[in-house]
Amino acid sequence: MKSMKMVKKAQAGFTLIELMIVVAIIGILAAVALPAYQDYTVRGRVAELAILGSSMKSTVSENIANNGGKLAADNCVGVNLLTKATVNTEKTECAAATGVITVTGTKDKAQEVKLTYTPDVSDEGAVAWKCTSAAAKHKYVPAECRN
Numbered sequence: 001m002k003s004m005k006m007v008k009k010a011q012a013g014f015t016l017i018e019l020m021i022v023v024a025i026i027g028i029l030a031a032v033a034l035p036a037y038q039d040y041t042v043r044g045r046v047a048e049l050a051i052l053g054s055s056m057k058s059t060v061s062e063n064i065a066n067n068g069g070k071l072a073a074d075n076c077v078g079v080n081l082l083t084k085a086t087v088n089t090e091k092t093e094c095a096a097a098t099g100v101i102t103v104t105g106t107k108d109k110a111q112e113v114k115l116t117y118t119p120d121v122s123d124e125g126a127v128a129w130k131c132t133s134a135a136a137k138h139k140y141v142p143a144e145c146r147n
Contacts, residue, residue: 039139045088045110046140049103052092053117053131055080060099060119061127069125075099113137115145 059079064071076094079101085091088110093102101117113133120128131145138146 042109042111042140046105046113046115047142048088049105049110049113049115050131050142050145052082052089053101053103053115056092056094056101056103057117057119057129060094060101061129064099064119064121064127065125069121071097071099071119071121073097075119111137111140113140115141 056079060075063075063077067074074096076096076099079094081094082089082092085106088106090104090106090110090112092104094100099119103115103117105111105113114137116132118130118132120130122128131142132147133141133145135147
């Protein structure tokens with residue numbers, strides 16, 4: 001008779017416990033990554049608000065310069081205000097007498113973030129802008145707007 005040798009067969013595939021561990025690790029990573037990604041997307045949408053405000057600031061600064069470096073009643077002449085809300089922007093406003101610009105984000109996409117740009121005109125006529133926002137929304141706004 002031929003002798004029978006027991007040959008140990010190499011393990012193929014993964015055990016159930018190994019698969020469960022991998023699924024648990026993926027779940028933990030997803031639980032951490034999803035909120036971070038959501039904050040990241042809101043910050044991107046709020047950056048659009050800052051870009052809108054930036055173009056408006058240029059026009060108001062030019063109007064102040066054309067008025068001899070002083071605030072006047074027509075600081076917002078030529079400012080392009082939104083006539084219709086966009087996906088990320090609810091409204092834009094410009095106060096003619098003060099030159100204060102306000103850009104408000106939509107509730108569902110930009111967390112109703114409101115960026116307010118206030119011109120500070122020096123005695124020499126130079127315009128410096130101060131950006132403010134609500135403290136509760138600071139994690140979404142650009143660094144310049146975190147009071």
